[in-house]
Amino acid sequence: MTVVIPEVDEVGTSSSQHLLVELPHEKLAWMLQRMCEIRYFEEKAEDLYIRGLVHGTMHLSIGQEAGSVGSIATLRPEDLIIHHHRGHGHTIAKGANLTTMMAEFLGRESGYCRGRGGSMHIADIPGGNLGATGVVGGGIPTAVGIALALQMHRSEQILLSYFGDGATNEGEFHESLNMASTWKLPVVFICDNNQYGMSMHVSKVMNIENISTRAASYGIPGKTVDGNDVLAVYEAVLEADERARSGEGPSLIDCLSYRWRGHSKSDRNLYRTAQEIDEWKHKCPIRRFKNVLVDAAVMTTDEVETLDQAAKMAVDRAAEEALTFPEPSPENMEDEVYAP
Amino acid sequence: MTVVIPEVDEVGTSSSQHLLVELPHEKLAWMLQRMCEIRYFEEKAEDLYIRGLVHGTMHLSIGQEAGSVGSIATLRPEDLIIHHHRGHGHTIAKGANLTTMMAEFLGRESGYCRGRGGSMHIADIPGGNLGATGVVGGGIPTAVGIALALQMHRSEQILLSYFGDGATNEGEFHESLNMASTWKLPVVFICDNNQYGMSMHVSKVMNIENISTRAASYGIPGKTVDGNDVLAVYEAVLEADERARSGEGPSLIDCLSYRWRGHSKSDRNLYRTAQEIDEWKHKCPIRRFKNVLVDAAVMTTDEVETLDQAAKMAVDRAAEEALTFPEPSPENMEDEVYAP
Amino acid sequence: MTTQTTREITYLEAVREALVQEMRADKEVFLIGEDVGTYGGAFGVSKGMLEEFGHERVRDTPISEAAIAGAATGAALMGMRPVMEVMFMDFLTISTNQLVNQAAKMRFMFGGKCSIPMVIRAPSGSGTGAAAQHSQSLEAWFVNVPGIKVVAPSSPYDAKGLLIAAIRDNNPVLFMEHKLLYRLKGPVPEESYCIPLQSAEVKREGRDLTIVAYSIMVPRALEAAEKLAAEGIDIEVVDPRSLNPLDEETIIRSVCKTGRVLIAHEAPLTGGFGGELAAVIAESEAFDYLDAPIRRLGGLNVPIPYNRTLERAAVPQVEDIVTAARALAQEGK
């Protein structure tokens, strides 16, 4: 890929350093704290899974926190997102209640989907999170309809639609971006590009360097950004937001990052080397953002670590509480299928 | 569109004039005669339809004859095609027996599909015509499999896969071109671009100038050609053939033309002006090729008209004969569904 | 319903009238599909609607059935009431993922916290010489998908009342319109009215045998019944109208009365919706009233052929219903 992602050395780097002065301090703090919450939340969920308290499977976004936080940080509270199976980051960044979220992982009645959805299908409709789809690419056509409703309602709101690199090989990606572009819908398409679709590296499933190239087929802007640089993501998505909000139509943002964990709980990582994984751990978006903040003297090490610890405690508390919640009852499930 | 298609004035023009000397005389004669056969065949079919002898519906390619003939003229006899609902031109260019073909239109037992397929689904498997699909875009994924088999069999053969402009908005188009490019399959994708998908002009359903732009999403060559210039089509497709045959993978050729008739028999042409249709009739690919041949003194007017009349007679004979063939019997249809 | 406002219109006009009246009544209702605007729809259903409602609410789309279904699903999730037209039911095979994995499941999967009020209008069936890929009847699939309702009207009156009910329903409703019924004329009130889903109708009363038929098979069954009446066989014709939810009571009551039942549909017999109907009857108290085995009449297990004669032979015609009903009426006597 043309975008080179630097290793995090002692000096933190961002291609959008200027945002450190332009963005309010609370905003920067909010971003760092959300990134830490995502990391701690997923580590906790993994731990609960290993202890057999969470079942099914799980898709962790550890290493990709800058993409979800950097993009959602650009939104207004009333804006919307729709996302995919690797969606814990988006859910937390969009402001999910960690306890209600963890309760869903644990299949409890008080979880976001009352235990019906699980970790792969968290939706918080009132919170503007219109849900995670487990069918690769399956949320993208739905995103077209959400954005269409926003347009027909003359709304100021916009929608961020998330999917992975592998999803861009699905026909639904193509039909949806074409339709959204033709109708100039208020949506930003964001590819959480972790370079693999399960075991398949992007280079094995497509014959192009950058996924953002595909924007050309729809006559929309496409940009590949360093997805480990939360400020760079913020800057690219904000520009796309403005385009969407002003009625000029969608954009395609390709956030280049890497997934540290296996694809899901059944992954034996046979398709990549331990060394590759290790190299990417040295590009940790969280450590990197911390360094950027400290090196630019926006925050002290103490401030940064306070935010980090606050995130950790919030996650621990959420898990503890969620574990006390009751399971749903299997009675009358058939009555839930259809709306009255 | 960037490609400008000249009106046919007294002087015939082709951007690939040089082929007039490079191609053998019989080849040029073959091309003209096939184009005339297609024109006369479809006019005859239309007439039989109006007389109630052909039923269902029909998709005529009158005005687009240069695309099918110019592309198939580049093939070796053993090469293959797979195409779509507007496929009469491809079928004839690939060497169909006109009587057997007309018999299928008439739903006779001796038709190519024994009356089961009709005008929309003509296949001549031994002849290398692997069939027309009525589901828009539906033949493109099948083309991937055909080309895959050619590659796995280390065959020298290549495949031409045809579809319309509207089909390029189907997800199957995207999945298929991506897969074919990733695997470098021996196929050439040809868009019979008549500028409309039923009532929808390309400008209303996509936000790009040239459909060939979409090749960029797959890292393959894409070219938009004057689809009314049979020699220009020949030149562009031949280059793509060589790429496919040499194992370098697929290309996308966008043949820009125009459909004179309504989309199908139910079309009231409300979405375009009589004037537009008229302008395009002045760009007639057959008259144009005739002029090119005569003006370059490759043929005399007599030679040209002799080929034209031979085509007309062949079509008349085919129709007469086909009308005498018996209808299929409805007995034991269920036994035909599964192969033994 | 006051009768002076009732006129004879076609099934196609009844569908259009339902759309127009609902779009006038509720601005959240809109029509989306291929060539529904300027072209007026492949079968002319939306002819004239563009002029009244404009391009935004009579929305022409690219040829992208997955995105069309997604556009409807997403808009419905946002509280709109989209009516999606697929040009031929056969092309729902491209919308399947959106309809089955998104539209049908989001409500339950997300804990009942959203609803998807949308209608999928699908011209179905054979008889137009359009061959294998433009003639299918795929209702059986969708009946097996919890979260989607399936409706298949057989008359202009039912088409209007059921479509209005479908549009007002808060769930995805697949609305089948048989192409051969479009020209069928019948009395339809001008005013807007709803026919509740899950209400079967006895289209003809009879004592000797029940024919359960829907869509195109209803007029054929009624014609067959007239022919058999001349032979002294008195047939009752029950039209479920909505396949899911199904009004089992009306069907079972009829079978209890006649003791004989013939089920007729156009889709291939094997795996068709007739199996569900037969099972519902065989599991019910009607089982004890049956004087003969349950009989099904379905399409041949073949793709629809192009040739007129073959096409006709591939699905039950009036004479096939007559033959099957006559035989069943005698059976075990």
Added chain:
Amino acid sequence: MTTQTTREITYLEAVREALVQEMRADKEVFLIGEDVGTYGGAFGVSKGMLEEFGHERVRDTPISEAAIAGAATGAALMGMRPVMEVMFMDFLTISTNQLVNQAAKMRFMFGGKCSIPMVIRAPSGSGTGAAAQHSQSLEAWFVNVPGIKVVAPSSPYDAKGLLIAAIRDNNPVLFMEHKLLYRLKGPVPEESYCIPLQSAEVKREGRDLTIVAYSIMVPRALEAAEKLAAEGIDIEVVDPRSLNPLDEETIIRSVCKTGRVLIAHEAPLTGGFGGELAAVIAESEAFDYLDAPIRRLGGLNVPIPYNRTLERAAVPQVEDIVTAARALAQEGK
């Protein structure tokens, strides 16, 4: 079959053994699907096969279910024998057009002048906590599509023999592999062997009641039968193994013998394949032998929920079969 070569292996190993043996025997056979190579398949079915057959014949694909199905269809049209793996049966909703409108119809539509010998391997069913979009059983759809065959083995022995038969069959065959069966162990001969499609098997003989079950419901029915044997209720379990074509005789013979039949499947009850089975029985001579109504036991009409308890409750378990069979055995006595 000589028994000394028979060992206990899992259902998953049996599927793999069939694939490996057919790929060794016929170079036209190849496996194509997402992550079937290096990853060894999402469930590990093709583990180790890449090493023996290489990337060309154990072909990893982009995530493009329509193109994968098309690639298999086109290769089959060219005389190869592709085995396509869809990662979860739920995603056949993206392949539907290729399978239903191309693979299933080309032979008939083109006048019987080609054939499409391909297999679609589809891991199906719930029980893994994968929720609504990764747990479906969609067999009913494909049984209603003339041109496709549907097979659903319930044991390692059947899995191997039926998969080999499916690969050698000259038509598209949908081959359902229930995820919960993958770990099931059973005796399987080393040699290659075929089980003809359309051959049901009586998995357990009994006098009092017939349970017709397939896929995961077979081991559950057998366990239920053991429990009921203790109560003196003698159950016969019939496994159709192939749903289309269906071996009606074996089923009907059993029902004639026992006079009572319970049909069990995991898919939602309404519109499930159980309807077809019930209809076939109700239309047959077995009708006259029935001492009680036909009973069906199917999944609840719900998307599969995530929570363990709810997921279990959504599909028939051993205890549900026991209860239903016990009640039916008493009924009308």
